[in-house]
Amino acid sequence: MLIKRGIAVSPGVAIGPAMVFGAESYRIPQQLISVNVVEVELTRFRAALEATCQEIQLNEQLARERLGDQYAAIFSAHLLLARDPQLIEQIESRIRQQNSPEFAASQVLRLYAKRMRDLGGQYLAERSIDIVDLEKRLVRNLLGERREELSNLTAPVLVLANNLTPSETANLDRKFVLGFATEVGGHTSHTAILAGALELPAVVGIGKFLDDVSGSEMIIIDGSHGVVIIDPDPDTLVKYRDSEARFRSHERRLQSLRTLACETKDGVPIKLMGNIEFPTEAEPSRDKGASGIGLYRTEFLYLESNREPTEDDHYRAYCQVLKAFPGEPVVIRTLDLGSDKMPGPLRAAYPDSVNPALSIRSIRLSLKHLELFKTQVRAVLRAAVLGDLRIMFPMISTLLEFRQARMVLCDVAEDLEEQGVPYRGDIPVGMMVEVPAAAVMAEEFAREVDFFSLGTNDLIQYTLAVDRADQAVAGLYRSGDPSIIRLIRMVVEAGKNNNIPVSVCGQMSSDPMFIPLLVGLGIRQISVTPHAIPELKEVIRNLTIERAVSIAERASSLEVARDVENYLWGELKKLCPESMQLD
Template sequence: MEPTDKQESVFEGIAASPGIAHGQAFLLTHREITVPEYSISADKIDAEVDRLDNAIVKTRQQIQKIQNEIRGTIGEDEARIFDAHLLVLEDQALIGEAIRDMQTELSNIESSIWKIGHRYVEAFAQIDDEYLKERASDIRDVMRRLLSNLTGEQLQHLGEFVNNKVLVAHDVTPSDSASMDQANLLGIVTDAGSKTSHAVIVARSMNIPAVVGLGDITSKINQNAVILVDGYDGKVVVNPSEATLFRYGKLKDKKRSLEKRMIEYSKEASATRDGHPVKLMANIEKADEAERALELGADGIGLFRSEYLFMNTHKLPTEEEQFQAYRKAVEKMNGLSVTIRTLDLGGDKVFDSSEVSMYRESNPFLGYRAVRFCLDHENVFKAQLRAILRASAFGDVRIMYPMISGALELSQCNALLETTKNELRTEGIAFDEKIKTGAMIEIPSAAIAADTLVEGSDFFSIGTNDLIQYLIAVDRLNDRVAHLYEPTHPAVVRTLNMIVEAARKGKIGVSICGEVAGDPVMVPLLVGLGMECLSMSSTLLPNVKFVVQNMDMSEAKAIAKMALEETDGSVILEHLLDFYTSRMDQLY
């Protein structure tokens, strides 16, 4: 029953993004492109295909622009969402079927694209699998953009009409995420969607409360109705009473208080209750992010992703431009260490320039990337090494090589570094003669042969994002199998232990800079295995530090022992969740 103006109604959906929002609803109803339908003659078929090709090129450029905006404002993982959209444009089954329909029916290409695209959307929407259902949203979003470019009808985006309200819609497309603004979008409520919805992932990154999967909520909320969004428990309250508003106001204050207390904890030393130090560092992409990392209690920068100096330009950054960026980050950290990862282009990070050659590959994540690219372009690599070495004269800088597969690559990188050092000495340019270098362990071959990498390394840094997906053959960006991505898989736990043991025997440091490092649930396992340093997004530091400060090393070691003996990853995760809940209960 549709709620009256005075009646409070509660609807339950999926808690997709935590937080509480209260305000007027903006009901988003019809945004479909008007698709013309008319007959064409056979001699117009080639012209229609040309129109489609041009529209595909334009659509690809628009998606890549959105991807770069998301990468710059929110983060790399959120930007990868749009890889799926680019793949839709290259799907020869879908595009080819639309062209064949146009040729058979002698209809304009827009009508064929709409018909075939709609068929694919409906097919995916009917699949009884949460991850596959979400692909319907991807296809719908790409088709709308493609049809917009074919018809010339302008697309509207959230930023154009949501003004300090709660968005209520059937679904929110990933493209909409580019125009999301935390300043004027209070919350999100949708009929469809799940926790893995692409727009929801972005909403979580921007701290916008969201409840999705409500079925038909759009038919039960009037335009400008007053609603309350509970992103913690997945509830939407329409026309909330004074008592409900009071109760949620207290809850919101409590949550804010907890967040503030965690930030207060982050100002204290990062050590377990029994005094075992655990360094907590920040992952950054820009020098300006160093300041925020310090504010949230970072012990240094564990990962400076240097490739972002290359990503939003068609021209190679000069040695001087790189030096200034590295120096700025080093100086902002006030003597704390800054670990700069050398260029990790390739995979999903393609540099488009006439100055270097990067080709489209069928499997780019296993292809021409990172040190493979750098060792093949010594002029590019050397310019970066010179810039990093020059910056090391201004603070504690460390160099980290990504995607090392074995001792030969590591020795080649170190040899080029020595050559670069000699050049700087000859030129009389200052740098840290004792600068430390390390290998990223993110390929199974490097993990298995970690003992052979000790001699050429001052430290190891484990990149779990790639390591886990390579170990258990799960592409975490492929929604069909992403649910199989399991950081607590026994193979992962034992591999991490093996790397730590190799580092310990070689008397070098070991840290972890993948996503699991910022997961507070995983903290006791990682610390118990012997990780000396965890590096993560700055916003995650307070929560992780709270867990570190509220456990004993003996507890962490007991959890690690259990995990190494257990054969079921879900059991390991259950133990970790129980431990985390017990620590959070203390905070409450």
């Protein structure tokens, strides 16, 4: 049994066989073989071994011709490893015990690789890579064309990968993929966000661990606590089966809240909306109880395909989301691309920035590439005919920027008017408040914008000067920092003074602990990852405005993030004792 820890990004427990997925990875289709094919499988193993040896010999020859004897020697040692009598004996003995050759080879070689790493010393650690390489070659030769892909699964698996792209995550077959775990990634990565939307238990940012898994072993993914257990012992398995069952019953209880109104105990309605990235997430959000979409990220259109999306691509995507929410607001956030995520054609124009977060991104990019921006805005104005569509600009830092963006919108509306294309010109135009400068100037902004949406992820990053994805400083990223509370208060005040709505759409609002604080500060609209909605609704229904205000006041009087968070955590426990039992 091996326990690995990472970042919990999507709650729940999944138990099942591992499937290792990666650029040059493979899945071992079956662990066990029946007794009457043992001889056949032994023959298959020997043939694959022979093919592997031939590959190595070829490499040896090439190395000798091109690089000289000294380098060829590396492969002569590899060949000796492949023909190692102990190795062959152990693999064959496992096959005789009805292990599939792929599984047997992989297990035995990984055992050796691990033993070498465990012995310590850099030299052996490096040699263990040679063993892993041999394993890959051998298993690849065994699998031949039988290599399986994520797309054609036929049995339930837990996907383990170095990384999953957002599109890979979105396309995971929920019938067969029970959960996933990745070596890289953080809280706010798109993959993490999608995992939550798909309600797949997921752990990311585990660090290197795939070398310890061959595929097909039993795995437990505990997405609530960020734990992955490889090859669990029977006691652990029982414990987790139990917690899996409890999690499900907790989910059912929350689901039963779905039809109940989202209002405080004293009857003040709080609007809970969904954050989505893909149009396909719209319906599941509604099913979770979302009354509208408070943040529709539109970047996926650019990152998914190599070609630039057309106006109609945008239009179709927006219509699909609107269809799921008739009569309810859907807030489109215009392109939030940047130097780390740059659409293909622009990549060459902006070489890697030293400091992507402070570079050309988001609205800055849109305003510099008007053709890109206008295409999207046209689609928004056209789709707005069909429902309560709203638009907001991300990362606005100055009034001038907002005015420029709004001007583009007016230009586009004029064009549509001239061309006789149906559109809606009086669409509400809002902005994200995620740059501290905008929060400080909220009063001035509030006179010109139709609504504010607090993007806490970036607001915290810029206010505390912390990149949450950077391991070295991630601990300094604190949603409960007094500076953040103060900025939120300023924005809420500005909204109130000018009679415009203020919502919160960052990750902070998905954490139930912050709900009483936000409501107490005067927030009445919250947009969150859809899977968090039921839990937040429960918190809201247990809360009175009076209580929320007193919680917010007390929290505002504390001087450091730790004290704020401890206090809020304690209050949440008092509000929702039932939910807390889950931990």
